[in-house]
Amino acid sequence: MPHEVSLITTIAAAFGLAMAMGFIASKLRMPPLVGYLVAGILIGPATPGFDADMELASQLAEIGVMLLMFGVGLHFSLDDLLAVKRIAVPGAIVQIAVATALGMVTATYWGWDIGAALVFGLSLSVASTVVLLRALEARGVLDSINGRIAVGWLIVEDLVMVLVLVLLPVFAGFLGSSTEEHAWDNEVWVTIGITLVKVTTFIALMLIVGRRLFPKLLWQVARTGSRELFTLCVIAAAVVVAYGSASLFGVSFALGAFFAGMMMRESEFSHRAADESLPLRDAFSVLFFVSVGMLFNPQVLLDDPMKVLVVTAIIIFGKTLAAIVLVLAFRYPLNTALTVGASLAQIGEFSFILAGMGVSLGLLGTEGQTLILAGALLSIALNSLAFAAIEPAQVWIRSRSALARRLELSDDPLAQLPMSTDQALLTGQVVLVGYGRVGKRIAESLNECGIPYVVAEQNRGIVEALRAHEIPAVSGDASDPAVLIQAHIARAGMLVIATPDTFAARKMVETAKLLNPNVEVVVRTHSDEEADLLTKENIGKVFMGEHELARGMTAHVLGRMGIGEPRKKH
Numbered sequence: 001m002p003h004e005v006s007l008i009t010t011i012a013a014a015f016g017l018a019m020a021m022g023f024i025a026s027k028l029r030m031p032p033l034v035g036y037l038v039a040g041i042l043i044g045p046a047t048p049g050f051d052a053d054m055e056l057a058s059q060l061a062e063i064g065v066m067l068l069m070f071g072v073g074l075h076f077s078l079d080d081l082l083a084v085k086r087i088a089v090p091g092a093i094v095q096i097a098v099a100t101a102l103g104m105v106t107a108t109y110w111g112w113d114i115g116a117a118l119v120f121g122l123s124l125s126v127a128s129t130v131v132l133l134r135a136l137e138a139r140g141v142l143d144s145i146n147g148r149i150a151v152g153w154l155i156v157e158d159l160v161m162v163l164v165l166v167l168l169p170v171f172a173g174f175l176g177s178s179t180e181e182h183a184w185d186n187e188v189w190v191t192i193g194i195t196l197v198k199v200t201t202f203i204a205l206m207l208i209v210g211r212r213l214f215p216k217l218l219w220q221v222a223r224t225g226s227r228e229l230f231t232l233c234v235i236a237a238a239v240v241v242a243y244g245s246a247s248l249f250g251v252s253f254a255l256g257a258f259f260a261g262m263m264m265r266e267s268e269f270s271h272r273a274a275d276e277s278l279p280l281r282d283a284f285s286v287l288f289f290v291s292v293g294m295l296f297n298p299q300v301l302l303d304d305p306m307k308v309l310v311v312t313a314i315i316i317f318g319k320t321l322a323a324i325v326l327v328l329a330f331r332y333p334l335n336t337a338l339t340v341g342a343s344l345a346q347i348g349e350f351s352f353i354l355a356g357m358g359v360s361l362g363l364l365g366t367e368g369q370t371l372i373l374a375g376a377l378l379s380i381a382l383n384s385l386a387f388a389a390i391e392p393a394q395v396w397i398r399s400r401s402a403l404a405r406r407l408e409l410s411d412d413p414l415a416q417l418p419m420s421t422d423q424a425l426l427t428g429q430v431v432l433v434g435y436g437r438v439g440k441r442i443a444e445s446l447n448e449c450g451i452p453y454v455v456a457e458q459n460r461g462i463v464e465a466l467r468a469h470e471i472p473a474v475s476g477d478a479s480d481p482a483v484l485i486q487a488h489i490a491r492a493g494m495l496v497i498a499t500p501d502t503f504a505a506r507k508m509v510e511t512a513k514l515l516n517p518n519v520e521v522v523v524r525t526h527s528d529e530e531a532d533l534l535t536k537e538n539i540g541k542v543f544m545g546e547h548e549l550a551r552g553m554t555a556h557v558l559g560r561m562g563i564g565e566p567r568k569k570h
Contacts, residue, residue, distance in 0.1 A: 031384040040293020061291035064284030066257040070238035073261020088152035098322040099125035115175030119358035128348020145458040150343040202249035206259040215267035311375035333477035342386040346379035425452040428493040433478040439498035479507040
């Protein structure tokens with residue numbers, strides 16, 4: 001060929017084989033990402049035949065991480081992040097400590113030194129944000145309170161790992177590195193201080209400058225009327241900010257892109273930006289999974305099968321159990337605990353970076369790096385099963401474990417209405433499930449009309465805030481009958497489900513109809529299929545966002561044109 005085409009070759013091989021393997025995986029009723037991982041193994045250096053350029057593949061995968069995190073930021077406001085800080089911050093820190101300890105104990109048992117054990121444990125403690133987002137989006141729960149807690153949890157993990165990556169070279173000499181000198185004195189504290197200042201400066205710039213600059217930039221570009229220029233602006237913002245944040249402030253590409261998206265969310269064009277970047281996000285996120293497969297050497301499954309199983313067990317079971325216990329200890333519902341646990345039952349990009357740094361510093365051997373890669377690939381492949389097990393596990397645990405039920409509700413002041421609640425407000429009232437963007441607006445209208453209501457909400461912080469304003473509210477998962485009972489559904493006039501989880505909505509309606517056959521039900525949904533299904537099941541009045549938006553705009557247009565609403569065709 002007349003010129004170098006390694007980039008084109010890598011992209012062609014990765015996309016082509018990923019498509020084929022993903023299709024086969026779907027036919028075998030497995031998640032397509034399993035096929036993407038297999039595609040990476042087939043074009044990686046550990047298998048015979050064609051070898052793709054690993055360096056190029058990893059860089060392309062980084063672009064996928066940037067675009068995916070940017071997309072999450074477009075749907076994740078600063079208020080959403082702050083709303084889950086009480087559980088995400090302490091939960092993530094304690095979970096990292098527990099998972100690191102499990103990894104260190106295991107590595108020490110194998111005879112590794114303290115430095116290798118620490119790097120190994122830290123690598124097993126941090127989950128992949130990319131894998132989590134794909135799982136949450138596939139199940140339509142990214143915007144739910146469970147999804148927000150899981151994303152907030154992983155954002156805290158990312159921030160902790162940024163600090164670890166900066167400090168590891170400084171401590172390497174004390175941890176037994178063969179390449180680093182002992183360099184204590186004041187250098188460590190200076191490094192810690194500089195890192196904290198950089199991260200704080202970056203966040204401050206994004207919150208103060210970015211929050212004002214990005215929406216204005218998007219508005220000016222949208223005014224040109226050029227679709228390709230608008231798409232270019234969105235992609236450029238994601239990649240440039242991610243690269244700049246890593247180069248200037250030392251934070252990860254993923255974290256920089258996330259904040260860029262979160263600031264651009266302030267624009268009225270944020271939904272269009274999300275739609276425009278979606279095809280590229282999907283395409284490049286596939287390259288992430290292919291690059292993970294390329295790093296994997298299947299020979300380790302034959303050489304050290306027991307060690308691979310132990311590593312995988314720590315990732316899937318150790319981290320998951322620790323997270324479930326922590327979330328329940330914070331008195332969140334079992335469903336939230338299981339969702340967060342499943343979210344953390346895998347490792348990914350930060351684990352690879354930590355393992356690679358450990359090897360370069362002479363702390364971790366190649367055996368440790370190989371085991372981490374094996375654990376990552378197996379945990380990613382099995383993560384969809386962890387999410388699929390949430391519902392049956394929830395039913396089984398609640399039916400068999402009195403301890404789990406006590407952890408959820410017992411002695412929790414937010415799980416039941418205060419005795420001082422006016423009983424006049426608990427007869428004929430509206431039971432409002434969910435106090436997000438939709439639920440909050442409904443509540444404001446009910447307040448204006450003087451209609452009594454009780455809020456059932458999983459976010460404990462929101463429940464505490466509502467009670468501070470003397471609004472009746474209970475904390476918990478409303479699909480659990482006990483929560484609706486505490487909201488006095490038996491005496492309610494209406495049940496309004498303002499959360500988009502259709503499966504959970506069916507459970508709520510079933511409980512409500514059992515306890516109060518005459519209660520009126522109002523449900524929201526996001527898709528035509530779900531709306532049709534709920535209508536056929538005669539669950540109640542079903543509202544879909546796009547339909548209501550179109551109806552409101554049509555009414556306005558016809559009103560301005562002097563025409564009444566059109567008659568429905570029979």
